[in-house]
Amino acid sequence: MSKITDMTATHNWSGQKLVSADYMLFEAPRTKHFMTGSEVLKEAVKRATVDASVSYPITPQSEAAHLIGELWAEGYVGVYFRGENEFGVMSEVAGCSMAGARTITTTSGPGTLRAMENFAQWSGTRASMQLVLMARGINSPLTIQPDNLEVQYLLETGCMIWYAENVQELFDMSLAAFAVAEQPDVHVPIITAVDGFFVSHTREAVMLPEDDIALFPYNPYKAPLPPIDSEMPPGRFLRDPFVMKSNYISYATHASWQWEIRSAVERSKPYARHYLKGLVHVTGTEDAEIAFITCGTASHQAKEANRELEKLGVKTKVLKLRTIRPFPTDEIIEALKGVKYVFVPEFNVVGWLSNEVKSALYGKLDMDIHAGPRVAGGMSMPAEAIIKEVMEKINPGKGA
Amino acid sequence: MLKKITEGPAGYMPQSAPSMGVELAPEGQALLYGNIVSEEEAMRDAARALLTRDNPTIFPGPQVLWDWKDDVADKAAAILELASEIPNCKIIPMPDYRPKYPKIDVKAEINPNHPNLTILDNRIKASIFVGVHCHYANLSLRMIRAGTDCYTIALCAYMGHEEAMASIRDLHASTIHKFKEIVIEERNKLGIEWEPTLPPENPSLQKEDHAALSPSDYGEYRSLIMTRKGEHVTEVE
Numbered sequence: 001m002s003k004i005t006d007m008t009a010t011h012n013w014s015g016q017k018l019v020s021a022d023y024m025l026f027e028a029p030r031t032k033h034f035m036t037g038s039e040v041l042k043e044a045v046k047r048a049t050v051d052a053s054v055s056y057p058i059t060p061q062s063e064a065a066h067l068i069g070e071l072w073a074e075g076y077v078g079v080y081f082r083g084e085n086e087f088g089v090m091s092e093v094a095g096c097s098m099a100g101a102r103t104i105t106t107t108s109g110p111g112t113l114r115a116m117e118n119f120a121q122w123s124g125t126r127a128s129m130q131l132v133l134m135a136r137g138i139n140s141p142l143t144i145q146p147d148n149l150e151v152q153y154l155l156e157t158g159c160m161i162w163y164a165e166n167v168q169e170l171f172d173m174s175l176a177a178f179a180v181a182e183q184p185d186v187h188v189p190i191i192t193a194v195d196g197f198f199v200s201h202t203r204e205a206v207m208l209p210e211d212d213i214a215l216f217p218y219n220p221y222k223a224p225l226p227p228i229d230s231e232m233p234p235g236r237f238l239r240d241p242f243v244m245k246s247n248y249i250s251y252a253t254h255a256s257w258q259w260e261i262r263s264a265v266e267r268s269k270p271y272a273r274h275y276l277k278g279l280v281h282v283t284g285t286e287d288a289e290i291a292f293i294t295c296g297t298a299s300h301q302a303k304e305a306n307r308e309l310e311k312l313g314v315k316t317k318v319l320k321l322r323t324i325r326p327f328p329t330d331e332i333i334e335a336l337k338g339v340k341y342v343f344v345p346e347f348n349v350v351g352w353l354s355n356e357v358k359s360a361l362y363g364k365l366d367m368d369i370h371a372g373p374r375v376a377g378g379m380s381m382p383a384e385a386i387i388k389e390v391m392e393k394i395n396p397g398k399g400a
Numbered sequence: 401m402l403k404k405i406t407e408g409p410a411g412y413m414p415q416s417a418p419s420m421g422v423e424l425a426p427e428g429q430a431l432l433y434g435n436i437v438s439e440e441e442a443m444r445d446a447a448r449a450l451l452t453r454d455n456p457t458i459f460p461g462p463q464v465l466w467d468w469k470d471d472v473a474d475k476a477a478a479i480l481e482l483a484s485e486i487p488n489c490k491i492i493p494m495p496d497y498r499p500k501y502p503k504i505d506v507k508a509e510i511n512p513n514h515p516n517l518t519i520l521d522n523r524i525k526a527s528i529f530v531g532v533h534c535h536y537a538n539l540s541l542r543m544i545r546a547g548t549d550c551y552t553i554a555l556c557a558y559m560g561h562e563e564a565m566a567s568i569r570d571l572h573a574s575t576i577h578k579f580k581e582i583v584i585e586e587r588n589k590l591g592i593e594w595e596p597t598l599p600p601e602n603p604s605l606q607k608e609d610h611a612a613l614s615p616s617d618y619g620e621y622r623s624l625i626m627t628r629k630g631e632h633v634t635e636v637e
Contacts, residue, residue: 126535184534184558185424221469222558224534226462226497252546253499253513255413256539263418263538263562270423 004051004078007217012049014075016214021179025172025275028209035206037199040167041106041132042067044174049214051078051101054092056085059144060196061106061134068104086111090118090131097127097189100220100227102178104129108196109136109143112150116157122189123158123261126225128181128218129189131159132174135296135347136196137377145378146196148296151324152352158261160190160268161324162276163295167204170194173322176275178215184222186268188261193324195347198297224264265326272323279328282335284317285310289340290390293332293357295321298345298381305345305386314390321353329360336361341393342369345386349376368393404434405565407552408545416542417562424559424569431560431567439568443579446528446566447586449551450486453525457490458483458599459510459540463557464531465493471573478576479530484596485583491599492518494529497536508604512536516547524548529564530555530571537561555579 006013019028024047035043041064045053053072055065072080078101083089086107096103107115112133122129137143138150154161162177164170173192181190194200220227272279281299284291284306292302299320306316319335321328336342344354354371361369373389375381405417422434430442450456464476483489492510499513510518512532519527527550529537534556541552541563554564557571568575587594 185560187535224538225536226533250499250513252413252543253539256542256546259413259416259419259542260535260538263416266418267424 012214012217013078014214016047016049016076016212018049018216019213021176021215021275024175024209024213024215028213030207030209033206033208034203035167036063036201036203037134037167037170037194038064038067038201040171040206040208041174042071043208043211044171045104046071046076046211047209047214048104048175048178049102049217050076050104051218052093052096052103053077053080054083054089054096054103054105055080056083056089056107056111058086058108058111058136060136060146060200061108061111061132064106064132064134064200068106086115087118090115090122093129093131094118094122094125094127097122097129098125098228100218102128102182102218104132104174106132106134108134109147109150110139113138113153116153119154119157119159119189119191124257126187126223126261126264127189128178128187128223130174130177130181131189131191132170133191133193134196134200135193143377146198146297147347147376147378148193148195149348149350149352149376151193152348152350154191155325155352155356158188158258158265159325160186160188160265162190162192162272162322163324164192164194164199164322165296165299165320167199167202168206169322170199171206171208173276175215176272178218179275180268180271182218182222183268183271184224186264186271187224188264188268193296195297269323269326269328272326276322278331279321279323279326280331280335281320281322282317283320285315286317287338288315288317289338290314290316290394291336291339291342292316292318292386293321293342293344293353294318294346295324295353296347298347301381301383302343302345302386304383305390308383308387309390312387314394316390324353324356327356327360329364332357332360333364336365336367340367341390342367343373343386343390343393344369344371345381346372346374347376347381349374401433401435405545405563406433407549407565409547409549410545412546414542414546422562424562425567427570430569431562431564433565434562439575440582442566442568443582444586446551446553446568447579447583448590449526449553449565450489450528450583451587451590451592453551455490455522455524456486456488456526457492457522457524458528458530459492459494459532460530461494461532461536462496463533465495474573475531475571475576478573478580480598481596482576482580482583483599485580485587485594487587487592487594489599490522492522492602494532494536494540497533505604508602510540512540515540515544519544519548519550524550526551526553528553528555529561531557534558534561538563
């Protein structure tokens with residue numbers, strides 16, 4: 001078994017050559033593979049010099065968690081164990097991360113909700129762990145199908161939230177996530193979301209760098225809070241919380257603290273622009289009057305609708321949001337110049353993304369923002385459903 | 401220059417500088433009142449504030465108080481030299497981040513959970529934060545901007561701080577030496593005569609006799625003392 005003491009200045013404990021995130025993401029030669037999202041996440045973790053991973057089974061992320069366990073057995077991951085349940089997992093992830101370990105975990109749907117208290121706790125500690133969220137419906141009634149309603153619950157936890165459209169983006173994002181989350185001025189947890197099954201279980205072509213290179217290890221001494229050790233309890237605010245005192249000072253500290261976490265998320269923008277090549281990816285016709293604002297696999301379906309609508313002579317463009325927190329308001333405003341109608345296709349019934357868009361654009365742009373189409377519970381979103389919604393809006397009474 | 405971030409009091413709890421659109425300066429540059437400027441421009445404004453405002457004070461944090469890695473001793477020595485060139489400068493440390501209850505000794509220390517108490521009690525109108533972990537520096541700087549009229553300067557080893565009036569990034573001992581030279585130049589321009597003098601001893605620090613220390617001397621921190629083999633501690637926090 002590899003040990004942390006095997007780490008050298010140039011190679012990690014498993015003998016991989018240490019490289020920067022820039023080299024890994026932009027310069028290293030790549031070869032083509034055919035993989036599912038779960039398999040590609042294993043490949044990303046393999047190249048990330050991960051110190052610790054904690055797992056608990058829940059569909060559809062179980063396979064990814066299992067594959068990270070295989071990496072531990074192969075000597076690529078420092079510590080790997082199964083938690084008692086998702087609440088336990090996220091608490092243990094907090095412990096690992098605050099102790100200075102580069103830590104990753106995965107969960108889905110009900111597991112996310114069971115662990116919910118931890119996510120706000122994570123961001124409050126300014127730890128830099130990564131959660132790969134393979135979104136699934138929320139019970140009840142019981143479902144294991146893809147539906148991203150759970151992301152709504154995570155929006156205000158103080159964690160960064162990125163959303164990958166496909167297997168390739170999942171690979172690149174989950175590596176870039178460490179690079180951004182570990183910046184001293186950012187240093188908040190990051191949630192990399194994908195749509196369960198649509199990405200986690202779908203095999204796609206993906207370009208990967210060789211597996212003999214890996215990211216430089218995490219340096220906890222560059223954190224904005226002191227890391228814990230035998231003399232430094234896990235944040236004095238956990239042991240002697242000022243919130244237990246009822247006075248103006250304790251309230252003001254908590255308010256300033258909350259501002260600081262949100263500020264840290266905002267500070268991630270320049271880094272995310274660099275590593276993700278933009279917070280928003282725009283495709284379609286530049287001077288279109290119709291735009292789709294999407295994230296995840298809804299982007300793929302919107303692009304399909306864009307191609308079909310072009311054939312009908314209707315110009316559209318697709319704004320795929322790579323980051324949800326921070327929300328890319330400026331980039332959206334820039335991309336929506338000249339647009340009259342906005343559609344927000346989503347895989348959930350509540351329309352959390354359209355709410356986000358409306359909130360961000362309120363008073364800034366005057367246009368018709370249509371919250372839909374929306375599907376849920378595992379339904380697919382055929383391009384025809386999107387086209388029908390568009391045609392009924394721009395051509396009322398005449399149908400698609 | 402449009403001052404986006406100014407001395408307070410900004411009010412009950414102002415929104416954070418990043419949410420007001422202030423972004424950190426890129427490498428090689430600095431922040432002055434929320435604007436990206438050259439390092440020298442920020443240093444000159446900061447120097448004038450330290451030389452013309454009442455009770456200039458340096459707040460060193462744990463990262464320069466404890467000799468925990470190679471460059472710390474050099475930085476700490478440079479800070480002392482800087483302090484000696486600022487007329488009537490005091491040094492009040494931020495040794496740790498735990499809220500101080502029931503009452504902080506405002507002459508002896510500053511704390512990120514209620515930094516305004518030390519600033520207000522000592523009537524500090526210009527200050528330097530150095531060696532404070534970034535999260536706690538930001539907490540402090542925002543609360544100082546909220547409730548006091550103190551001009552704040554952040555000397556940061558990483559990317560800097562939007563909440564400070566002047567923010568210098570990528571700090572090394574050489575950066576502090578450069579700042580010291582600028583302080584001397586600005587002091588001469590202002591016609592202030594001053595012989596380099598170290599700040600006074602912290603008035604609240606009592607001489608310690610380490611040979612006679614007992615757990616009770618550690619007060620609220622006594623539970624952090626590791627027990628020796630065979631020692632049985634009955635009194636715990």
